[in-house]
């Protein structure tokens with residue numbers, strides 16, 4: 471079986487700063503994976519590299535066997551921050567751009583998502599509250615029928631009630647064979663969704679485990695496991 475994501479010996483520097491060191495990771499199709507780590511650990515950087523948006527890495531990154539940044543982009547739907555769009559752009563214009571740029575964009579899914587998220591796409595980008603902007607990014611990202619979804623702190627500005635509603639239904643917006651990687655600091659809120667957990671610490675992936683393995687081997691929930699790894703209560707040789 472071809473892995474959805476297959477990373478080998480990835481090293482990445484920005485200027486003189488080492489950001490990721492010897493990252494090796496394999497993710498199978500169909501999984502929902504939590505990418506956890508403290509502020510500045512490198513989660514966004516790793517997602518941008520997988521998505522083909524950051525360049526200059528050493529090592530290999532394959533998404534469904536595609537190893538160049540340009541070819542990976544076609545397989546990966548990444549929750550981008552809409553930086554290329556103008557404040558006066560209507561959301562429906564941004565939708566049109568996505569529909570043109572991505573052959574896997576589903577107009578039906580988009581309509582279902584904006585209805586579910588209660589977004590009026592006749593609004594201009596500049597008029598959106600922070601939370602509505604985050605919801606719109608989720609709608610655009612999940613409207614693609616992509617093989618891999620990378621959601622980078624997708625719920626950060628969203629109120630807690632909406633967040634719970636979105637988290638509990640996110641699984642239905644993903645095809646069974648698609649892989650979804652979610653980074654989030656609200657670990658306890660996304661824990662029930664996760665098939666696997668990947669933790670970045672000290673510039674590298676220090677552990678990658680299935681959620682059931684964490685419960686069975688350590689007798690811990692995902693949030694407690696994550697905190698134990700960071701606090702050094704679980705040592706490297708136990709991974």
Ligand SMILES: Nc1ncnc2c1ncn2[C@@H]1O[C@H](COP(=O)(O)OP(=O)(O)OP(=O)(O)O)[C@@H](O)[C@H]1O
Nearest residue numbers: 484485487489507508509510511512513514515516
């Ligand atoms: N444009 C840049 N130039 C130089 N260093 C950068 C740049 N962008 C990020 N970094 C550095 O790369 C490291 C990883 O940052 P990154 O944003 O990937 O972390 P993160 O895990 O996503 O953090 P957070 O949880 O705060 O979003 C940090 O030390 C950050 O300062």
